[in-house]
Structure formats: structure tokens, C-alpha cells
Amino acid sequence: xxxxxxxxxxxxxxxxxxxxxxxxxxxxxxxxxxxxxxxxxxxxxxxxxxxxxxxxxxxxxxxxxxxxxxxxxxxxxxxxxxxxxxxxxxxxxxxxxxxxxxxxxxxxxxxxxxxxxxxxxxxxxxxxxxxxxxxxxxxxxxxxxxxxxxxxxxxxxxxxxxxxxxxxxxxxxxxxxxxxxxxxxxxxxxxxxxxxxxxxxxxxxxxxxxxxxxxxxxxxxxxxxxxxxxxxxxxxxxxxxxxxxxxxxxxxxxxxxxxxxxxxxxxxxxxxxxxxxxxxxxxxxxxxxxxxxxxxxxxxxxxxxxxxxxxxxxxxxxxxxxxxxxxxxxxxxxxxxxxxxxxxxxxxxxxxxxx
Numbered sequence: 001x002x003x004x005x006x007x008x009x010x011x012x013x014x015x016x017x018x019x020x021x022x023x024x025x026x027x028x029x030x031x032x033x034x035x036x037x038x039x040x041x042x043x044x045x046x047x048x049x050x051x052x053x054x055x056x057x058x059x060x061x062x063x064x065x066x067x068x069x070x071x072x073x074x075x076x077x078x079x080x081x082x083x084x085x086x087x088x089x090x091x092x093x094x095x096x097x098x099x100x101x102x103x104x105x106x107x108x109x110x111x112x113x114x115x116x117x118x119x120x121x122x123x124x125x126x127x128x129x130x131x132x133x134x135x136x137x138x139x140x141x142x143x144x145x146x147x148x149x150x151x152x153x154x155x156x157x158x159x160x161x162x163x164x165x166x167x168x169x170x171x172x173x174x175x176x177x178x179x180x181x182x183x184x185x186x187x188x189x190x191x192x193x194x195x196x197x198x199x200x201x202x203x204x205x206x207x208x209x210x211x212x213x214x215x216x217x218x219x220x221x222x223x224x225x226x227x228x229x230x231x232x233x234x235x236x237x238x239x240x241x242x243x244x245x246x247x248x249x250x251x252x253x254x255x256x257x258x259x260x261x262x263x264x265x266x267x268x269x270x271x272x273x274x275x276x277x278x279x280x281x282x283x284x285x286x287x288x289x290x291x292x293x294x295x296x297x298x299x300x301x302x303x304x305x306x307x308x309x310x311x312x313x314x315x316x317x318x319x320x321x322x323x324x325x326x327x328x329x330x331x332x333x334x335x336x337x338x339x340x341x342x343x344x345x346x347x348x349x350x351x352x353x354x355x
Contacts, residue, residue, distance in 0.1 A: 011128040012239055013176060015081070017138035017159055018183030022206060023230065025079050027183065028135045030232035032241045033074030037063055039083040049073065055294035057091035057116075058341045060084060062301075064123050067132065071244045075133040076124070082138050082160045085169060088116050094334035110162070117169045121176045131242030136173065140182070157182060157216040174217060179238075182209040182218040183230055206230035290326045292333055298341050304348055309337065312347045 014031075016024050028034065029048050036043050036050040037060065043050060049072075054060040067076050078084055089101050092112050101109035124134045139160040146153040161170040174180055185204040209216055210224040220238075228234035283305045288296045291306070299309070306325055314321040318336070319328065328337075337344055 009240055011131050011133045011242060012178050013125065013128055014133070014135045014179045014181065015138060015159070015173060015177045016135060016181045016183065017140050018157075019140050022183050022185070024137045024183055025077075027208075027230065027232060028075075028077045028079065028137050030236075031075035031077065031133055031135055031239065034077050034135070035067065035073035035075065036077045036079055037084075038079050039087065040080055043079060052297065054084075054087060055297045056338050057084075057087040058338060059294070059297050060087055061120070061123065062298075064120075064127070068123075068126055068130070071130065071132065073132065074241060074244055075135060076127055077135045077137060078124075079137040080139060081136040081173065084120070085113075085117065085161055088120065089113060090334075091339055092116060094331070095339035097331045097335050110168070113162075114168050114172060117172055121172065125176070131244045133239065136177070138173075140184075154214065156214060157184070159217065174219070177219075179210070179220045179222075180218050181220075181235075182216045183207070184209065184216070186227070208235065210235075292330075292338075294338055295325075295333060298338065298345075302345055302348075304345070308348045308352070309344070312344065312351065313337075316347075 016028055018024055025036075025043050025046060029036075029043075029046055034048060036046075036048050038050050038053055039060070041053060051063050051066075054063060064076070067073065092109065093099060093101055093103075098104065098109075101113060103109070104112070124136075127134055140157045141160040142155050143158050144153055145156045159170040159173060161173060162168065183206065186207045187204050206229070207227045208230050209218045209227045210220045211218055211226045213226075222238040224235065224238065283303055287305050288299065291299075299305075309325060310323065313319055313328075314323065318332070325333070
């Protein structure tokens with residue numbers, strides 16, 4: 001039972017959200033040594049390091065695992081988390097052969113979505129444990145909000161997560177984050193007509209709201225002002241830079257020097273045959289022609305060919321031997337090959353020596 005006292009410096013888990021075009025991605029690009037997972041293709045105009053756009057939730061998890069194992073950056077930025085939520089939703093539907101999350105009934109689909117988003121956030125938390133900041137960029141939406149204390153209803157900005165009231169992914173993401181930063185335009189003044197009626201906002205500058213207000217969600221744990229100009233320098237002092245070292249390879253214990261031993265001659269022993277190792281197969285790009293891009297994105301990094309996939313599929317009895325992937329139903333490709341790719345890859349690797 002170890003009791004400690006004082007502040008603990010750690011990497012930040014941050015959510016940056018706001019209306020489109022305000023500069024959320026540009027702001028996130030100023031975090032220490034950022035690497036983007038661009039789920040919606042919105043960083044094309046930014047000079048940033050990025051991984052390939054994930055075409056499936058499985059691919060997104062593989063990218064996060066790659067960052068955890070290789071530590072190529074100081075900050076991982078997912079731009080945006082609401083588009084990542086779509087990948088998770090597709091994954092949940094595909095694995096049970098449904099076309100919509102609303103087909104589960106009684107909110108079961110949204111419960112599974114909440115659980116899977118929770119697993120995604122846990123994977124991202126692992127990065128902060130090794131000193132890598134995580135920034136989730138999100139869009140904002142305006143919802144009608146009614147106070148439980150009967151003070152009336154009003155519009156407020158919220159994270160654009162979960163299209164139904166039963167979806168709790170927005171709350172889960174906000175609870176997970178150390179900072180929720182809301183970026184918006186601050187209206188300087190409101191013009192009125194000759195009768196004193198307000199009709200037009202004038203002026204305005206981009207600001208970052210850092211604390212909760214009736215009209216938006218925001219929070220921080222570092223005592224930031226209620227709002228600051230939208231400039232990274234205004235929040236830089238609470239975002240530390242950590243020395244993210246590469247994983248240390250295990251080192252063999254040193255061999256102690258011993259006195260030379262008198263050589264003893266033995267009869268020659270027949271050398272055992274070398275152990276077989278998996279073959280590395282050169283796969284031509286033409287091997288992927290006609291296949292769904294989401295499946296290709298999983299096959300390529302692992303050097304998996306069409307023949308390998310077709311062999312394990314036929315061995316499991318899904319389709320007769322010789323049936324090409326292009327003849328597989330789309331629901332089988334989505335629900336089995338993509339949704340259960342780790343298991344498919346494991347079977348392929350077990351048989352890889354025979355290909």
C-alpha cells in the first residue's frame with residue numbers, strides 16, 4: 001500500500017471541438033511532435049505527419065497499436081473522433097450482418113457502441129501512460145437543452161457524437177479527457193435597429209473556451225482562464241513535452257569470464273536439419289485488384305495474398321475451394337474478413353509456411 005503526495009506530471013488527453021473551418025486541426029498540429037490519423041481527410045492542406053486514412057475500425061486499432069509499440073511521435077491526433085465513431089458503428093453492424101445500428105432494438109446497438117468506444121479510449125490512454133499526448137478533434141452540433149431545475153430550455157453546443165439521445169459516447173469522451181476545449185467565434189457586439197431590436201452580430205474573434213458554461217461544454221484541470229485567444233501559446237504552458245524513448249529491447253545478462261577448460265574431443269554428431277521459418281512472399285499489386293479497399297488495407301501490411309485468404313476460408317468450410325474473394329458476399333467480407341481480421345490473420349500465419 002504505497003501512499004504518494006503531490007502533482008504527477010503526465011501526458012494530456014485533450015478534446016478540441018468547434019464549428020467547421022475554425023482551425024481545430026491547425027491548433028492540434030501545434031502540439032509537441034504530432035502524428036495525425038486523419039479519418040476524414042481534412043488535413044490535406046497542413047504540412048503534418050500522418051498515417052494512412054483508416055478504412056475500418058480494425059485498421060484504426062492497428063495504427064494505435066503501431067504508435068504504442070514504435071513511439072514515432074510526441075502527440076497522436078485523431079481528426080476527427082466523430083468520423084472514427086462511424087468506423088466503430090460500421091464495425092458493430094458488420095459483425096452481426098446488420099445495415100444500421102438502430103436494427104438491434106431496445107438500444108442494444110448503442111450499448112455496444114458505448115462499450116467499443118470505451119475500449120478505443122482505453123487504448124488511447126495506454127499512449128498517455130508512456131508519455132504520448134492524445135488529441136481528439138471533433139465537430140460541434142447545437143442541441144436543445146432543457147434544465148432539470150425547470151429554468152427553461154435553450155440551445156447549447158455539444159460534441160457531435162451519437163445521433164440518438166440513447167447514445168452516451170459524447171459523455172464518455174468528455175469524462176475521459178483531461179481538457180475539453182471549445183473553439184468558437186466570440187461576438188464583439190450586437191447591432192440594433194432604430195427600435196432597439198437586436199438583429200445582427202458584429203465583429204468577433206476566434207477564442208478557446210476552457211470552462212463549462214450553459215451554452216457549451218468545456219473543462220480543464222490546470223486553472224486556465226475561462227477563455228483565451230485561439231493561439232496555442234496561450235495553453236502551451238500546461239502541455240509538457242515528454243521524452244518518449246523507443247521501447248527498450250531486452251538485454252542478455254553479461255557472461256562472466258571463466259578460466260579456460262581443457263578441450264575434450266568428441267565424436268562428430270550428425271547436424272540436425274535447419275528449422276523451417278515462415279516464407280516472405282513477394283506479392284504483386286495486381287493481386288489486390290477488385291478487392292474492397294478496407295480489406296486491402298489490412299492485407300498489404302501483413303503481406304497476405306488472395307490465395308492465403310481463400311485457402312483458410314475454404315478450409316473453414318465457408319465456400320468451396322477455388323472460390324475467389326471477388327465472389328464472396330459483401331456481408332461476409334465485412335462481417336468476417338474485416339471485423340474478425342485478427343483471427344483470420346492468426347490462421348493465415350499458422351499456415352503461412354505452406355503457401
